[in-house]
Amino acid sequence: MAERATDTLVRFARIVSDAAASEEMMPRLCEALVEHVSADGIAVVVLEPSGGARLAAEHGLPEGARSVSFEPDDIGADLGRQILGAAEGAFACERTRPLVAGGGLFGAVVMLFRSAAGPPEESLLLAEGLVDLAAIALGSAIHVAQLEKQFTDLRTSQELLARTEKLRALGQMAAGVSHDLKNILNPLSLHLQIIQRALDKGKIDDVKESIPEMKQVLVRGLETLERLRDYSRQSKESKTELVELDVLAREAAKIAKPRMASSGGGRVVTIREELTGPPAVMAMSGEVVSALVNLVVNAIDALGGKGTITLRSGEHDGGSWVAVEDDGPGMPKEVEQKIFEPFFTTKGSEGTGLGLAMVYATMQRHGGTITLDTAPGEGTRIRLWFPPPSPASAGHRL
Numbered sequence: 001m002a003e004r005a006t007d008t009l010v011r012f013a014r015i016v017s018d019a020a021a022s023e024e025m026m027p028r029l030c031e032a033l034v035e036h037v038s039a040d041g042i043a044v045v046v047l048e049p050s051g052g053a054r055l056a057a058e059h060g061l062p063e064g065a066r067s068v069s070f071e072p073d074d075i076g077a078d079l080g081r082q083i084l085g086a087a088e089g090a091f092a093c094e095r096t097r098p099l100v101a102g103g104g105l106f107g108a109v110v111m112l113f114r115s116a117a118g119p120p121e122e123s124l125l126l127a128e129g130l131v132d133l134a135a136i137a138l139g140s141a142i143h144v145a146q147l148e149k150q151f152t153d154l155r156t157s158q159e160l161l162a163r164t165e166k167l168r169a170l171g172q173m174a175a176g177v178s179h180d181l182k183n184i185l186n187p188l189s190l191h192l193q194i195i196q197r198a199l200d201k202g203k204i205d206d207v208k209e210s211i212p213e214m215k216q217v218l219v220r221g222l223e224t225l226e227r228l229r230d231y232s233r234q235s236k237e238s239k240t241e242l243v244e245l246d247v248l249a250r251e252a253a254k255i256a257k258p259r260m261a262s263s264g265g266g267r268v269v270t271i272r273e274e275l276t277g278p279p280a281v282m283a284m285s286g287e288v289v290s291a292l293v294n295l296v297v298n299a300i301d302a303l304g305g306k307g308t309i310t311l312r313s314g315e316h317d318g319g320s321w322v323a324v325e326d327d328g329p330g331m332p333k334e335v336e337q338k339i340f341e342p343f344f345t346t347k348g349s350e351g352t353g354l355g356l357a358m359v360y361a362t363m364q365r366h367g368g369t370i371t372l373d374t375a376p377g378e379g380t381r382i383r384l385w386f387p388p389p390s391p392a393s394a395g396h397r398l
């Protein structure tokens with residue numbers, strides 16, 4: 001008998017471990033109890049995660065006993081008696097076993113017998129073993145379901161976080177691009193003033209000179225806007241071309257010049273060129289012009305209307321570099337450490353603190369480096385180094 005009981009338990013353990021969900025498991029428990037314990041009626045009542053209780057499986061219950069509505073509090077001593085009463089004399093006695101595992105109560109199994117004597121002691125022991133096994137399986141199924149839910153919740157919140165982060169980065173990029181756009185479009189008003197004056201004086205030749213320059217500025221402005229569009233589309237592709245850093249430095253100086261008029265009354269800022277024609281590099285010319293405009297504008301601001309800005313270029317480590325240098329006040333250590341952080345500015349409401357963060361991002365996108373040399377009273381030099389073009393990259397995209 002003991003051997004048969006062990007056999008039954010082992011077989012049932014296999015059945016419950018194969019059952020994917022508690023819905024499959026409970027009918028199997030009923031079958032096993034009918035077969036091995038000779039129960040005449042069975043009711044498996046389980047607690048719901050939502051807080052209720054329901055009849056999960058049954059065998060041989062008359063209609064009255066099946067339609068009882070269960071409360072979680074019924075899962076105790078009274079459950080068996082309640083079902084026995086509802087069966088209206090179909091059974092003589094009941095044996096109830098709670099579904100308990102790992103300290104959790106998941107429900108109860110009520111076994112009903114027609115004979116008043118109930119099952120023999122051995123059968124009852126086997127029944128308890130079967131119910132306990134089902135409880136363990138039910139406990140782990142619930143645990144797995146909880147873990148799955150936690151995992152799904154975690155993934156959802158991670159995705160939300162990633163989306164929020166992307167939006168934050170996009171917002172920062174939008175602010176940076178509008179900052180660069182303002183820098184680039186500023187000279188247009190200067191050109192318009194020149195055209196107005198020339199037209200007033202009937203000097204058509206001066207107008208002719210200004211128009212190609214205005215066109216170029218507009219092209220750079222449109223390129224700047226396209227950067228934002230590429231970024232918001234998460235486009236990995238950006239157009240690069242072979243560019244000469246000297247040409248871009250001259251263009252940037254021209255674009256930044258109007259800033260001089262608005263800083264310092266009547267004093268003089270000179271822009272010098274020590275450009276040495278280093279080899280061309282693969283770059284997004286619009287972005288590099290924006291970066292250099294940022295550097296020149298910062299130098300103009302630092303000089304407060306008086307001093308010299310020097311544009312330099314050269315070769316280093318196989319690549320080429322371009323630098324903007326000024327003989328202004330330089331920076332104290334605490335400023336120097338923060339200048340590439342977005343929104344760091346010492347210019348109060350006059351500055352956004354996005355200029356150098358944009359320069360930094362540009363150099364990262366180009367696989368280049370940015371070097372800062374400064375000290376209080378010693379001026380500032382910021383150098384942008386670009387790697388040599390790889391043979392395969394010429395005419396392609398980054």
Ligand SMILES: Nc1ncnc2c1ncn2[C@@H]1O[C@H](COP(=O)(O)OP(=O)(O)OP(=O)(O)O)[C@@H](O)[C@H]1O
Nearest residue numbers: 298299302339345346347351352353354355356380
């Ligand atoms: N050439 C320079 N000399 C001295 N300080 C500088 C120089 N360039 C930048 N800085 C310091 O770095 C800070 C950050 O520069 P960044 O270009 O990022 O922002 P900003 O110039 O303050 O604002 P915005 O670019 O919107 O005008 C400046 O506020 C200034 O304190």
Ligand SMILES: [Mg+2]
Nearest residue numbers: 294298355356
């Ligand atoms: Mg700036």
